[in-house]
Amino acid sequence: MAVTESAPPATAPPVTVWHDRLSARMRGMKSSAIRELLKLTTRAEVISFAGGLPAPDFFPWQEIEAATDRILETRGKEALQYSTTEGFLPLRELLVRHMARYGIEVQAGNVLITSGSQQALDLVGKLLINPGDRVVVEDPSYLGALQAFTAYQPEFLTVPVDEGGIDTERLEVALRSGPKFVYVLPNFQNPSGVTLSLERRRRVIELASHYGVPIVEDDPYGQLRYEGSHLPPLVVLDAEFHGTGNHVHAYRGDLIYLGTLSKTLAPGLRIGWVVAPEEVVDKLVQLKQGADLHTATFTQMVAWETARGGFLDRHVRRLREVYRERRAAMLDALERHFPPGVQWTRPQGGLFLWVTMPPPLDSARMLPRALEAGVAYVPGHSFHALGGGEGSMRMNFSYCPPEVIEEGVRRLGGVIAREMAACAT
């Protein structure tokens, strides 16, 4: 065979069959429905109720620009350098003061800054879960938490939620089986929008203490309440229960609390935090060091400089007005446009409500037709760790302005009505 000068060199094919080399934990992982959907919904003609996105028109970009300029001009060498894993101390202290206004009395030593509260969920899973350990989650629960924990191969135990939050009788049954921890979102739960009642909050703390099972409390929306009275987070009740509920002492209890600036300042900064007993913070710091060394110094300092001096509280008050109006717009539109037989929750805060269609409607199978009609949501099935929720869907009301919400609900109501008519024939 003739070989020319320009012939390529003999080469070997790749030998790595990558999927044979993956760790066992990858077998339980699947791509998230939210993520795939977010891709579809970037099409301009689709009205998206799918993401959990804050309203971009209300990002305080001018305040963030001014804060960034001040930080770079006065502390630029620090803001661009490596920093400690625990996080920027003035930001941790600011968060301590901020939480105190919601009744949470802890010290900076109880606070670890994370790269969004998603990272906190990952670190909690890494800290606590051995393969096969039982973990109690609400049914439905936050998809990102299920995904974070799944990497550590737990066995999920699910406990249903109703309008008053997690069912405490069913919770007790689950606690008897010796789970590693209980993961719960007491305020305006993602995805259902329901809030854990005060009576049940006390019961959850009693039960967890009785069975010696720690709680992981996820509270991304606690400050975004649009009606009703603030209820004490579980971490406050836990501190009271254990007699450590005063600000002279650091928090030392049976609970890990997660907060975030993603819903109150801006998600693009990726600033979350963990509150935990100092011994737990120390362990989480070790894990975070291996995971990403530290959260970006730059965004931590910018967030601090933006938030301080009362701005964060003022901005949260403004967001409450904006989202209260959008929630009302969605509830109003649902009344007018959704067919009889469809039900939904009436959240007192947060970003989401939960719609349940009558059988045999299936929200996942309906989604392509909704996208054709120019509207998106997340099928309820995604939020159930052990299956279920086929008739449900999560709808976000924070992202779209009221008039867009009206139009999107109108489109979706038409899709559901046609689906119901098709089933009836």
Place this chain on the structure above:
Amino acid sequence: MAVTESAPPATAPPVTVWHDRLSARMRGMKSSAIRELLKLTTRAEVISFAGGLPAPDFFPWQEIEAATDRILETRGKEALQYSTTEGFLPLRELLVRHMARYGIEVQAGNVLITSGSQQALDLVGKLLINPGDRVVVEDPSYLGALQAFTAYQPEFLTVPVDEGGIDTERLEVALRSGPKFVYVLPNFQNPSGVTLSLERRRRVIELASHYGVPIVEDDPYGQLRYEGSHLPPLVVLDAEFHGTGNHVHAYRGDLIYLGTLSKTLAPGLRIGWVVAPEEVVDKLVQLKQGADLHTATFTQMVAWETARGGFLDRHVRRLREVYRERRAAMLDALERHFPPGVQWTRPQGGLFLWVTMPPPLDSARMLPRALEAGVAYVPGHSFHALGGGEGSMRMNFSYCPPEVIEEGVRRLGGVIAREMAACAT
């Protein structure tokens, strides 16, 4: 017993013995020597050769401020919002063009943005390591990689490095035992400062291919070469070996390559990246989604806006001049101030050199006396996965200006001389 109205309510003690609840992986974790040291060395009077910190005087804070203002004014809603897990596409495309100037021909679909390359190490461990899997590392190796991998409970196999990099004969022995992957830093290795020779690079690729073991190539310093000629990264040789080394095709080989902007732009932004076959990127995206959803949109867009238009290349050229001078200052000071019998590497680039003292000197035991004398380093022991390195230390030359390097080496030389004298008596 009299009970007054103001008596505290009966309380229960905390019931969670947290350390009994930790996952098995926590048993192998220990707090990092680097981290504890970084705390000590923030004292103003200590000259620190301990951290791996870039020179803060050369952070391009004015360019970053201007870039931030442009981003917030033109794309603020996007910069502050949630974004895709893969990373900001224009940044991934910029990195593709940047890498091409160093011979690495890949496509944006091969690139995943990570929260510093530390996160890439964590994701690689999560992707590949089952408890008990063998992982080959250099001896010594990067402490942060050992820490990231340890969370997934591997069995480390160590292969020594000399002035030409990893010992390929010993590597072959290790490869015969069926490891999951080989982790290697070919350029100006952290901590030793040595560079893998071209001949050995080819041999590493041949061996890895022959034994069907993938390589994880960590290249944080490849652009920071101060003498000698650029050598092709392993990812380039791997692509050539497998006949995929042209930019018409996406990379599909047996290697995962890690890069970072921490040493060339600013570590406080936490921007790293992974290059891998698309099927591997897809899996890493799933893991990253669970780990932190995505790297901060804000820092990704600011890094892109700062770096583009040739600024990153110009800035790297400037850093080379700065660090070349500092490396020369340290090598010069070592010659003058260190006692006979002490040896050190002469790195062609990067941030570190490696000092070896004669027995029975112990760098960890000497450290308190060095800190008393006002100088810090990292004891060599920290970098050995399976022990050893007691006589060695890692010294950083990028952080301190030349005159400070001179003074710090003088102090350290005195400490070592006294230590040797004490051992001789």
